[in-house]
Amino acid sequence: MNHLSPEIRARALEIVALYPDARSALVPLCHLAQEQDGWLRPEAMEEIAQIVGVTPAEVRGTASFYDMIHLEPVGKYVISICTNIACLLRGGEDLLNHAQSSLGIGVGATTSDGMVTLEEAECLADCGRAPCVQVNHRYVGSQTPESFDSLVEKLRTGELSDSIPPHGTLIRVRRNVGSR
Amino acid sequence: MAITEAPKIVTSRMGYEDSHTIERYLATGGYEALRKAVKMTPEAVAAEVDAASLLGRGGAGFPAGRKWSMLRKAQTTYLVVNGDESEPATFKDHLLVERDPHQLVEGVLIAAYALQVTKVFIYLRGEFALGLERVQQALNDAYDKGAAGSDIFHSGYSVDVVVHPGAGAYICGEETALLESLEGKRGFPRIKPPFFPAAIGLYGEPTVVNNVETMSNLPWIINNGGAAFAALGAGRSTGTRLFALSGRVKNPGVYELEMVKTTFRDLIYAPVLGGGILDGNDLKAFIPGGVSAPWFGPEHLDLPLGQDEVGEAGSMLGSGSIVVMDSSTCAVRAALRITKFFARESCGQCTPCREGSGWLKRVLNRIESGEGREEDLDLLLDVCDNIAPGLTWPPQQTTICVLGPSIPSSIHSAILMFRDEFLHHVKDGACPYA
Known part of the structure; x- marks a missing residue:
């Protein structure tokens, strides 16, 4: 019994076919698993391991290196607030402090209704609109405490819900040219 | 010095709402350069890029043409495009990827043809969710128009281009870490030598890694000739370049400017560019090329925006990102935040970087929170010296990659320029800016 849905699994196999070595698809497949589950479940690690030909431990060991892959459940929306230098100079830390008190949670935690996980981010490359905020890795522009x-x-x-889809950075990415 | 009338080479379409679409791209001369390129020999295409003297726009500033010539022919080879833009305060590739993905794709196809590779990977940082969509859509359109895939524009040349998402790791911008990541592993930089992946790259094969902005210049270079590009700028810094301006300025943003002809003062103060400092404050310091670069003070404002000019003055133009600090900025807090970043992003392979960044963060935090001691300043410099012996510029290296020796830049600069401010924190037992 597969853990990944038939649709996600089919896309996973298409992605694997793009690379000379299946292991290259490991990180993209973790993104697909998060599209389905919001985070990287152990069952998904096992299936990804089987698809790309490594052990589940190698999937976990690789995935844990990357900030965007969640090894624990997260809220429906992950809000990332940057406090790195360009944002620090434009109120990024104040915004993060406000977000913590407004949401009633600390950095890394999820609201009790499961809607929001709060992250302190490193530079998200949108410094012209500092302090920079992303929701599920969609840019939402500079925020004040009120607009937040x-x-x-x-x-x-x-x-x-239209402009900010659920998890998975590849959720709206479709290669329609096959593998050549 | 002034803002010149140089053409917009990579930002010519930014005024259009639909700049990312194939319709707009074709209506504004899109894919003409690729049509022209595939009628030339690959060597002639490479020669144009050589003639342009295009320096890589990723941060190290290595000549793109020379990188290409290192590739050993007659082997399986790969072109990998570095779109893992994550040097703090750098946001120029973000603009190119989201707002002109076809220009990037056309540049990539021109480079692929010149190198005669049959497989290209565009590695984009995972946080560019919209960018990933737009580059894939651009590729879908390019295949559809016969510009990519099999027998492009009936030239007999075929190439496949794959968009690959990262997943959040600064170190993957380092090209050997990027290749490890692309192989499905942790982004651990590889031990050098070999110094260039042209010898041993992706899957152990010869590989060229080029930055997004570097690639985005190629359509213009092929359309207008390498000589026209080289006629802009001065010395080794030819053409235009994107400068990402952020921090305490009125108009932060990405500006395309002719290399060397414009100064930091123009960029920060000109009304059509940065517009001056926020709240009418005074400039305190600025970082000229990403947080890995040593800081400059007001005395450096008249330096031109050129790679060698900034290098000779003791810092680097790096990724082309300028961060402005003003009289409201606490130098200790700024250095602490930058160090916190490096401590979080150190991949952990090398002891000086892994342990040093953590200790530096803790000592800086102690000073910033008012619990520091005067001898902490020497302690900071001593730990910095263990990571980059001698604290020279360019730095000496004790680690596999340059992340380690980038850590001391902000701390060393802050102590050299604002020692009194550190001592204030110690004496008052609090941050004077709090």
Whole structure:
């Protein structure tokens, strides 16, 4: 019994075919698993291991190196607030402090309703709009404490569900030219 | 010095709302350069790029043409495009990837043809969710128009281009770490030599790794000739370059400027560029090329934006990102935040970097929170010296990659320029800016 859905598994096999060595698909497949589950479940690690030809421990060992791959459950929306130098100079730390008190959680934690996980991010390459914020790795532009609260409210009511899809950075990426 | 009338080489479409679409790209001369290139010999294409004297735009500034000529022919070879932009305060490739993905794709195809590779990987940082979509869409369109895939533009040349997502790791911008990551492993930089992946690269095969901005220059170079590109700028710094301006300026953003002809003062203060310092404050210091670079003070404002000019003044133009600090900025806090970044992103292979970054962070944190001692300044410099012996510029290296020797830059600069401020923290038992 596969853990990955038939649709996700089919896309996984298409991705594997793009590389001379199947192991290259390990990280992209972790993104696909997160698309399905929100985080990298042990069952998904086992299936990815089997698909790319390594052990589940190698999948975990590799995945744990990368910030975007979650080894524990996260909320429906992961909010990343950058506090690196360009954002520090434009109120990034103040925004992160505000987010913690407004959401009532610390950095790395998830709200009790399972809606939001808060992350302190390193530079997200949007320094012209500092302090920089991403939700599920979609840029939402510079935020003030007030606009941040309204952003969270919109996430909770589902108002942004079109512009901010669920997890998985490849969720809207489709290669339609086959493997050549 | 002034802002010149140099053409916009990589940002010509940024004024269009639909700059990322195939329709806009074709309507503005898109894929003409590739059509021209595939009618030339691969050597002639490479010769144009050589004539342009295009320096790599990733950070190290190595001549792109020379990188290409190192590739051993008649072997399986790969072209890998480095779009893992993550040097703090660098956000120029983000713009190119999201707003002009076809220009990037066309540049990549031109390079692939010149190198005669049949497989290309574009490695984009995983946080570029929209960028990944747009580059893949651009590739889908390019295949559809016969510009990529089999027998491109009926030239007999075929190439496949794959977009590969990273997953959040600064170190993967280091090219050998990027190759490890692309092989499905942790992003651990490889031991040198070989110094260039042209010898042993992806899957052990000869590989060229080029930056997104470097690739995005190629359509213009092929359309207008390498000589026209080389006529812009001065000395070794030819053409235009993207400068990402951030921090305490009125108009942060990405600006395309002719190399060497413009100064840091122009960039920071010109009304059409940075527009000056926020709140009418005074400039305190600026970082000229990403957080790995030593800081400059107001006395360096009239330096031109050129690779050698900045190098000779004791820092680097690096990734082309300029961070402005003003009179409201605490130098200790700035150095602490940069060091915290390096401590988090150290891959952990080499002791001086892994342990040193953590200790430096703790000592800086102690000073910033008012619990520091005067001897902590010497302690900081001593730990820095263990990572980059002699604290020279360019730095000596005790580690596999340059992340380690990048750590001391901000700390050494902050202590050299603002020693009194550190001592204030110690004497007052608090941050004077808090």
